[in-house]
Amino acid sequence: MKRWTIVLALATLVGSYALAAEPIKIGALYMLSGNFANYGSASKEGVQLAVEEINANGGVLGRPIEVTFADHGSPDQAVREAKRLILENKVNFLFGIDSSSVSLAVAPVANEYKVPLIVTHAATPRLTEMCLPYVFRTSNNARMDSWAAAAFAAKQPYKRWANIGPDYEFGRVSWEDFITRLKELKPDVEVVSEQWPKFGSSDYSSYITALMRAKPEAVFSSLWGGDFVSFGKQAIPFGFFKTIRFYVNPTGGALQALEPLGKNTPEGMLVSARYWFLYPETEANKAFVKKFHDKFGDYPSYNAGEAYEGMKMLAAAIEKAGSIDPDAVKAAFEAGGGLKYQALEGLKWMRPADHQVFEDLVWGYTKNTDKYPFAILEPIVVVPAKDTIYPTKCSK
């Protein structure tokens, strides 16, 4: 009788140990093929490094993290892949997403299956304004970038503003948010030109000349990735950057844009990076950059940094929740006025109402140096989180 009790106790112990060591499964969706695959692969590297570190330190709740990566493709392919990860791989969390439209397609599906989705890159404000209970974003969104840009712009003496942005939701919303906010802060600005090249255009000359004809003092631009590179290369010979006094771009601080431009990058552009690998100059950040560089042979771009931090922040939430139950993790993100997580780049605060993270935003002026084959941000200017906190329609 007594022997049976011992066996039973041992079995329970072994059983619970086996249970405890069962991995936490995360399905990560990134853009791994096509024109913007360099964004997706950088994010993937950030996740890999974070998971490696977490698992080396004993995992989360004593359980290792196991990530399955998937290429998200177009919205309908992404929904299929999300369903595969949920139904076949039985993931506990969905993670990542580069494209805004893909995030809008996947979020309701993840929410329906009660599999929490943590978004680390897609930046449409609409995602968090859907107010879905199981959807979180651990990086800043385009509206916060626009508000930060407006905060800078309001301090400048320039009144004649113009815009050039990709002709789709992101470009339109970025400009609308920017100019609305700027007019609130500085009512006497005027808009002299708006240029809307197609997303993915290769020829910008007509837009550049149209912009220059309008004689703006300052230009806001949300061209990103390859568009930013093509525009920059074509605008230099026109003398565009010499005729305008101030150029601000909320996505220009991406290494995917600065590296191809190399030493030709115009200096003095005010650009944002969400995460910039040289900021802050803390030991922790330096160690991260070194580790990343040793492992992948490249510096961490902003979205690699955000993917890395997103994974760490999710791990912190699970740890705080004490379980991987979706409702417990949701509560952990929301409790105590929202989860505060100390990231390399500063404090990330999860607003409980809409599950959007707010943080200090890193901006800087482009400058070519001898140390790097591409332009870096110098000097760096930081917009405090409080300047980017916009109202939300979600309520808790």
Added chain:
Amino acid sequence: MKARGWLYLIAATLLAAPWVLPGYALEVAIQVLILALFATAFNLVFAETGLLSFGHAAFFGVGAYTSALLMQRASWPYLLTLPAAVGTAAALALLIGFFSVRTSRIYFTMLTLAFAQLVWAVVHKWYAFTGGDNGVTGLQPGQLWSDPHALYYLALLLTVVTFLLAVRLHLAPFGYALRAIRDNQARAEAVGLSPFGYLLAAFTLSGALAGAAGFLQVAWQRSAFPDFLYWTKSAEVIIATILGGAQSILGPSLGSLVFVELGAFVQSHTEYWPLVLGLVLLGLVLFLPRGLAGLGGARAGD
């Protein structure tokens, strides 16, 4: 007798599938049915009239958007949006067809492509109504149709109806007339057939049924995006049809099965899936010029 045995077997497999397939496989099976319906609809024009439409995504997408917008903005129950989706797709097909079917071969192809891209641009840009590139998201087609089992049977029903319609049409005088026009328009006219009317009718019917496929896609995906109307979607249905064999009535369905399953399988294994998929399709087209259905030697009308 042998053919009937096969028919029973296929019917039993299709009916039993939701109870055998695990969750994700069932989701993929629904996608197969949707593409099969779309491809069979497309082939009504392609095989019977010989006209290659490169604009069928427009009908698929308009059907999807009709259903999605009615659910989102007017809170219509999902099933009721079916006639509306089919109706709008038919109306659009009538309009595009009116201008396109008079032209022949390559001009028809280019014209349908141009019209479809035009419709895509409208959907993509009209933020106030279609949501632009944000699409229409977060749809809940009700308790019942959110369940994959129910959706599977609905998709199966619509696909089978379309399939039977295609068979019926093929054997009807209407089908003969279309093929007569395809093979020799001058002679067809000489015996008193009016090509314009026949071609327009076939094109409209085909567009309407493509709209039904879009209607199903909305329930599966819970959202509608401009991608549904983009030319790549038109290419998808062409590839599936040619892969399966356009000259066989079962070809488009067979092609859809292979195309979707292959896509799902390859994409889950490698990020270089477009390359792998391209190579496999290239091989199939090169070595099976009559499509997969050509393997069995089955031809339409046999």
